Amino acid sequence: MRSRPIAFWLQLGFTLLVCAFLxxxxxxxxxxxxTANYFVGIGGGVTLRWIGEVWRLYADTIFLSLRIALACLAxxxxxxxxxxxxxxxxxxxxxxxxxxxxVMPVAVPGLATALALIVAxxxxxxxxxxxxxxxxxxxxFTLPFMVRSVLAVLCSIDLRMLEEGAASLGARFHQRxxxxxxxxxxxxxxxxxxxxxxxxxxxxxxxxxxxxxxTKTLPVGLADSYASLRIEIGSAYTVVFFVxxxxxxVLLQRFGATGRPRTRKAKP
Amino acid sequence: MTQPFHxxxxxxxxxxxxxxxxxxxxxxxxxxxxxxxxxxLVLLGPSGCGKTTLLRLIxxxxxxxxGGRVVFGGEDVTALPIERRNVGMVFQSYALFPNMTVAExxxxxxxxxxxxxxxxxxxxxxxxxxxxxxPLADRRIDQLSGGQRQxxxxxxxxxxxxxxxxxxxxxxxxxxxxxxxxxxxxxRLLQDLGITAVYVTHDQAEAMALGDRIxxxxxxxxxxxxxxxxxxxxxxxxxVAGFVGTMNRLPAEGGGGLxxxxxxxxxxxxPMGPVEVMVRPEDLTxxxxxxxxxYTLPARISAAxxxxxxxxxxxxxxxGTELTIDTDPHRPFARGDQIRLRIDPSRILxx
Ligand SMILES: Nc1ncnc2c1ncn2[C@@H]1O[C@H](COP(=O)(O)OP(=O)(O)OP(=O)(O)O)[C@@H](O)[C@H]1O
Ligand SMILES: [Mg+2]
Numbered sequence: 001m002r003s004r005p006i007a008f009w010l011q012l013g014f015t016l017l018v019c020a021f022l023x024x025x026x027x028x029x030x031x032x033x034x035t036a037n038y039f040v041g042i043g044g045g046v047t048l049r050w051i052g053e054v055w056r057l058y059a060d061t062i063f064l065s066l067r068i069a070l071a072c073l074a075x076x077x078x079x080x081x082x083x084x085x086x087x088x089x090x091x092x093x094x095x096x097x098x099x100x101x102x103v104m105p106v107a108v109p110g111l112a113t114a115l116a117l118i119v120a121x122x123x124x125x126x127x128x129x130x131x132x133x134x135x136x137x138x139x140x141f142t143l144p145f146m147v148r149s150v151l152a153v154l155c156s157i158d159l160r161m162l163e164e165g166a167a168s169l170g171a172r173f174h175q176r177x178x179x180x181x182x183x184x185x186x187x188x189x190x191x192x193x194x195x196x197x198x199x200x201x202x203x204x205x206x207x208x209x210x211x212x213x214x215t216k217t218l219p220v221g222l223a224d225s226y227a228s229l230r231i232e233i234g235s236a237y238t239v240v241f242f243v244x245x246x247x248x249x250v251l252l253q254r255f256g257a258t259g260r261p262r263t264r265k266a267k268p
Numbered sequence: 269m270t271q272p273f274h275x276x277x278x279x280x281x282x283x284x285x286x287x288x289x290x291x292x293x294x295x296x297x298x299x300x301x302x303x304x305x306x307x308x309l310v311l312l313g314p315s316g317c318g319k320t321t322l323l324r325l326i327x328x329x330x331x332x333x334x335g336g337r338v339v340f341g342g343e344d345v346t347a348l349p350i351e352r353r354n355v356g357m358v359f360q361s362y363a364l365f366p367n368m369t370v371a372e373x374x375x376x377x378x379x380x381x382x383x384x385x386x387x388x389x390x391x392x393x394x395x396x397x398x399x400x401x402x403p404l405a406d407r408r409i410d411q412l413s414g415g416q417r418q419x420x421x422x423x424x425x426x427x428x429x430x431x432x433x434x435x436x437x438x439x440x441x442x443x444x445x446x447x448x449x450x451x452x453x454x455x456r457l458l459q460d461l462g463i464t465a466v467y468v469t470h471d472q473a474e475a476m477a478l479g480d481r482i483x484x485x486x487x488x489x490x491x492x493x494x495x496x497x498x499x500x501x502x503x504x505x506x507x508v509a510g511f512v513g514t515m516n517r518l519p520a521e522g523g524g525g526l527x528x529x530x531x532x533x534x535x536x537x538x539p540m541g542p543v544e545v546m547v548r549p550e551d552l553t554x555x556x557x558x559x560x561x562x563y564t565l566p567a568r569i570s571a572a573x574x575x576x577x578x579x580x581x582x583x584x585x586x587x588g589t590e591l592t593i594d595t596d597p598h599r600p601f602a603r604g605d606q607i608r609l610r611i612d613p614s615r616i617l618x619x
Contacts (some may be wrong), residue, residue: 167361169380
């Protein structure tokens with residue numbers, strides 16, 4: 001067998017390094033979440049007790065996170081898809097400037113956005129105390145991802161031509177929008193939606209400043225439990241987080257990779 | 269081909285339609301145009317001359333500058349957008365919906381009109397038969413060849429029984445052979461349906477074959493409107509003469525009932541003094557060696573191309589004018605041969 005080139009060993013080394021810092025801690029954390037006693041190790045027995053404990057203490061944070069993620073998805077769909085459509089249809093500098101502005105909440109640190117929100121609207125007590133305050137932050141943060149994702153697909157199809165084709169056949173604006181535009185950017189909407197869900201469930205920076213003791217989300221609860229409870233409970237919490245977030249990431253990877261949904265095979 | 273329906277022929281009138289785009293660029297000078305009911309009108313011209321713009325004005329995809337009007341039959345449609353004009357349109361890049369099958373594409377216009385499913389399926393089936401794509405009904409668009417896509421686009425535009433059919437260079441993206449087949453089919457379809465049609469092309473052979481009348485355009489202006497024969501035989505301007513078919517231009521001198529071209533003399537009733545006369549390649553005849561010397565023009569062959577049905581010669585006269593001649597394919601010619609050309613006086617065009 002020929003000896004492998006040096007590049008191979010360098011790549012292998014790099015891959016192992018990445019594993020050591022990315023995957024090993026994750027595995028250890030998951031293990032810690034299901035061991036009876038972390039200090040004894042996995043030999044001391046496996047238990048779901050800590051997960052049960054997490055559920056008892058933090059079920060409401062999990063539900064709140066899911067509720068915010070779904071509401072956030074609804075908002076970004078209603079705001080983001082039409083916004084992407086308008087940006088795709090309008091050439092010109094104003095449209096491009098708006099496109100750039102939309103990315104601001106991603107570029108600016110989450111803490112700064114949160115502070116700005118508190119300074120501006122913290123005075124509205126009921127609003128400040130409700131989960132809607134967090135929702136606003138999440139929508140601001142995730143909207144650019146939805147718009148970008150849909151816009152990318154809209155720019156790759158000849159949108160104007162498709163719409164003119166539909167109009168020439170007698171389709172009114174709403175018929176064109178729902179019957180031709182939306183189905184043709186389905187892959188972008190899907191990818192955007194998964195991205196928004198994933199980001200919203202995992203968002204910590206903004207949420208940490210925006211939350212109140214009564215509106216804790218999953219990541220905030222996680223930080224909380226690591227700071228104040230047994231390591232096993234914190235780790236069990238991580239397990240719960242993974243169970244929610246990993247399916248999203250896997251789907252995202254699949255749709256992101258193919259770009260558009262696979263075409264049906266022709267009937268023979 | 270079956271002929272399931274006949275469409276009501278609707279005449280079109282364009283009155284002082286000009287088009288200026290944002291930024292003040294006028295791409296179309298005011299146009300007055302009458303298109304008869306059931307007529308096939310071809311817009312012919314070089315790239316960028318405004319053919320598509322004129323077609324889009326008729327379609328309702330662009331609006332004419334203030335003062336322009338578009339009338340279908342008795343109805344002024346100037347203010348109506350395309351979806352309310354009931355026109356069928358075939359786009360150069362087809363504009364088919366990638367998210368739908370062939371049958372769904374063709375049925376789309378009927379669906380948005382709220383026509384119920386059974387009736388829709390019947391009419392779609394009928395249209396697919398008519399355009400010879402019935403076996404492809406369940407295919408997706410990305411599984412079709414260019415020619416098949418063109419048929420779908422045509423079927424989709426016709427199934428809604430439009431008042432007017434508008435086609436923007438529908439065959440440009442196809443290879444030569446397929447273009448000929450489809451052109452014949454489109455021609456027959458338009459005749460059978462009796463629909464008013466406007467067809468844009470920059471290919472003069474296509475224009476000749478399809479058009480009842482041809483509108484020759486150049487730089488946003490109409491140069492000439494006429495039947496293919498009129499356009500070919502009596503071009504109204506040097507531009508038309510040069511753009512439609514091949515035309516030879518010869519410097520000549522008129523006087524005393526005679527026209528002198530190089531060494532040749534012809535009977536002439538045209539203007540006196542120096543003129544430029546035009547003659548088509550097929551109206552120049554290569555004379556056998558011993559011709560009537562006085563009436564023929566000596567020239568030397570600089571290229572001979574055998575085209576199967578004819579031989580195309582390029583020859584140079586003694587004063588350096590280049591002439592194109594179409595001649596008998598059975599006679600051998602070679603570069604450098606000295607020939608004599610006879611010009612039929614009745615075929616000479618002078619604008
Ligand atoms: N939306 C637009 N805005 C500005 N100028 C335009 C627009 N559409 C077309 N033009 C200009 O108008 C002129 C005529 O365009 P048009 O598309 O009608 O030409 P055409 O005869 O169809 O050419 P082709 O054979 O290349 O399709 C061109 O110079 C083009 O650049
Ligand atoms: Mg064009």
